[in-house]
Amino acid sequence: MGAVLRAVRGATTLDADSEIEVQRRVGALLTAILARNSLGPGDLVSVVFTVTEDVTSIYPASAARALPGLSDVPMLDCREMAVAGAVPRCIRVLVHCFTERDRAEIQHVYLEGAESLRPDLSG
Numbered sequence: 001m002g003a004v005l006r007a008v009r010g011a012t013t014l015d016a017d018s019e020i021e022v023q024r025r026v027g028a029l030l031t032a033i034l035a036r037n038s039l040g041p042g043d044l045v046s047v048v049f050t051v052t053e054d055v056t057s058i059y060p061a062s063a064a065r066a067l068p069g070l071s072d073v074p075m076l077d078c079r080e081m082a083v084a085g086a087v088p089r090c091i092r093v094l095v096h097c098f099t100e101r102d103r104a105e106i107q108h109v110y111l112e113g114a115e116s117l118r119p120d121l122s123g
Helices: 019-036 060-065
Strands: 004-013 044-051 075-079 090-099
Touching: 004 019, 019 060, 019 090, 044 060, 060 075
Parallel strands: 044 075
Antiparallel strands: 004 090, 044 090
């Protein structure tokens, strides 16, 4: 089987809503997604971020574009629905990529307290 289009999920949370914190946590999240799935920037098709209403300091895509090789990857930021009891200061990501891995081999990445969002995928 050759490379196919897959999606990788992930999320992280912030201790505080600041540009530096968003840059640090988004960088760690994307770096982990790429490393755990043996992906390079050229494998990425697009990246969609969502943020909870309490994240307003910087767009996660702006932070992601600062990472080596990601400046030309199409990215989109969206506001997440306000749901009672939702994890605060949360940034979620959906990475579309080409990979030779089967869907079951994809490693989704949940960091910094976001593991509770998808314990079935946090493995």
